[in-house]
Amino acid sequence: MDAYDRITRNASEVVTEDEVRTLAESPDGKRAYVGYEPSGVLHIGHMLTATKLIDLQEAGFEVTVLLADVHAYLNDKGTFEEIRQTAERMKEQFIAYGLDEEQTEFVLGSEFQFDREYTLDLHALELNTSMSRAERAMSEIKSGETVKVSQAVYPLMQALDIVYLDVDLAIGGMEQRKVHMLARDTLPSIGEDSPTCLHTPLIADLGSGVGKMSSSKGVTISMEDSxxxxxxxxxxxxxxxxxxxxxxxxxxxxxxxxxxxxxxxxxxxxxxxxxxxxxxxxxxxxxxxxxxxxxxxxxxxxxxxxxxxxxxxxxxxxxxxxxxxxxxxxx
Ligand code: IYR
The missing domain is CATH 1.10.240.10 (Tyrosyl-Transfer RNA Synthetase)
Known part of the structure; x- marks a missing residue:
């Protein structure tokens, strides 16, 4: 299998194909990342993007896993302390799943997202983004019914992560695509390039085959299962x-x-x-x-x-x- 085929196998979408072809010409040392709101236990959705990271490592990429503690906090997933503790547990499970320990860097969002420079760039993006666009980007991600201001900040921080982690390829499930499209459109407003993105498919609910499998409802598989x-x-x-x-x-x-x-x-x-x-x-x-x-x-x-x-x-x-x-x- 050539590098392009390995990078893109089983992807639902790449944005854009030409950009990924360019990366595939010399994949060694290129950088890719996925971010996860830490939840403590890996479920089958995490495993799907992790399988893509393993493909990328086999193609020569360096991989960063962002344990997005601040994002989970903004999305109402618990107190910051609780979230931090679950992040540590996830790291071990990713390695057990098959991510190469040497070739994978695990980063907590809070390690760089409180820096002055990051915060100023975030405010610049806030100035350049309408509320409705930020809200739309979150439609497949946000928890709860009411839109909070925190959930409008969330996708802008996700866009900025791509810049601060200095990655060539952003990976996510299809539910992340609107955030990535927002990133492609708004990052140039602060002088940054539009990121290249790859989206993995969503698996249907195991019991019914309808809708997407999710950890919050229906049947899913997790690393806690016997x-x-x-x-x-x-x-x-x-x-x-x-x-x-x-x-x-x-x-x-x-x-x-x-x-x-x-x-x-x-x-x-x-x-x-x-x-x-x-x-x-x-x-x-x-x-x-x-x-x-x-x-x-x-x-x-x-x-x-x-x-x-x-x-x-x-x-x-x-x-x-x-x-x-x-x-x-x-x-
Ligand atoms: N939105 C993701 C979490 C996340 C992903 C990336 I890529 C970031 O840079 C930050 C957060 C989720 O829904 O889990």
Whole structure:
């Protein structure tokens, strides 16, 4: 796989393709980052962008993980002290998940976001941004119903992080795209370049296939889950024998979350995927790529129950090292 393909595999969107092609010409030493509001325990959404960071490290990038403590505070996620404590725990879980310890820099937002220069630049961006634009940027991120002033400051700080962390590529899930578009539009007003961005897909709710999987509602997988929790959640997942299910009765779009997790989590981390089956049901199946597994599910060669059994095993393998870190920390 060439550098461009590795950098962009499984991305929903890159902005812009030309800019990423230029980065892919000499990826060694280029810098990428993702920011996370610390919440203590990694869930499958964090793992998806982390898998992209692993791709980027394999392509030669240096990676920064921003533990965005000030952002979490602005987004009403707890007291600053509580948030700081959860940030420490996340770092260990990211490394357990597979981020290279040598090639990853972990930075707390509060290490640089209170500097005088940062604050002045932030105020300059505030002057150059309308309230409605800041509010729109937060539509997929903000918690609670009421828009607070803090939530208007939030996306401007996220834009400024890209400048202060001196990164070439900003990574985020699709819910971050409006913040990144705001960053592209407003950073030039303070004399900075528009950042290049890459967005990862959103996984549908595991139980229904409708909407996006989230840690606050519906079913999600996290590093706190036991092997049995994972088996139980995956076994009750929505998994019709197709990658393109019909909308539900209310007309909502649906995805197949089991296939999505194979595509975005399992195949990027395992060269071959083995689905174990007793001899009397045809014996084991082996797949080298996502497409052949999806095709077998579609044709009926692979039964959804067998696909789920394999998915639970692979997810468990991905989660196990982080689960062990959490166990050690809470003993
Ligand atoms: N908005 C992110 C957190 C975040 C991301 C980046 I990239 C930053 O520079 C700062 C914060 C979230 O929703 O978790």
């Amino acid at each position: 092997t049995e929790d994972i088996e139980q959640k995956v076994n009750s997942a929505y998994c019709p024998p197709t990658a393109d299910p019909e909308p539900d009765d209310e007309g909502n779009d649906r995805e197949n979350p089991v296939l999505q997790i194979f595509e975005y989590h399992v195949f990027p981390r395992f060269e071959t995927v083995v689905v174990e089956r007793p001899e009397k049901y045809g014996g084991n199946l082996e797949y080298d790529d996502y497409e052949s597994l999806a095709a077998d599910l579609e044709s009926g060669e692979l039964h959804p129950a067998d696909a789920k059994g394999a998915l639970a095993n692979y997810l468990d393998e991905l989660v196990a090292p982080g689960r062990e870190k959490i166990r050690q920390a809470t003993q």
